[in-house]
Amino acid sequence: MKVTLRTCVGCGLKKPKDEMIRVGAEPSWKVTVGGSKLPGRGAYVCPAEACMQCARKRGGLDRTLRRKVPASIYAEIELLSKESK
Numbered sequence: 001m002k003v004t005l006r007t008c009v010g011c012g013l014k015k016p017k018d019e020m021i022r023v024g025a026e027p028s029w030k031v032t033v034g035g036s037k038l039p040g041r042g043a044y045v046c047p048a049e050a051c052m053q054c055a056r057k058r059g060g061l062d063r064t065l066r067r068k069v070p071a072s073i074y075a076e077i078e079l080l081s082k083e084s085k
Contacts, residue, residue, distance in 0.1 A: 023077065
């Protein structure tokens with residue numbers, strides 16, 4: 001069985017897609033967390049708090065999604081990362 005790898009926008013490591021949190025930007029400019037089947041651009045971040053902080057500090061999500069990611073999205077990702085522990 002083939003494992004799909006994605007690169008974390010925080011740490012830059014490649015990990016299986018199922019172990020990461022997807023942040024998507026729909027064509028209507030709406031940014032959402034989760035939903036790997038949604039249309040539009042997608043970025044992946046590890047559920048580790050250090051990766052989230054690095055992605056926020058270096059602008060990894062903003063750059064990959066090509067738009068400004070609201071603070072509420074970062075808060076939602078942090079909640080998901082705490083739940084996955």
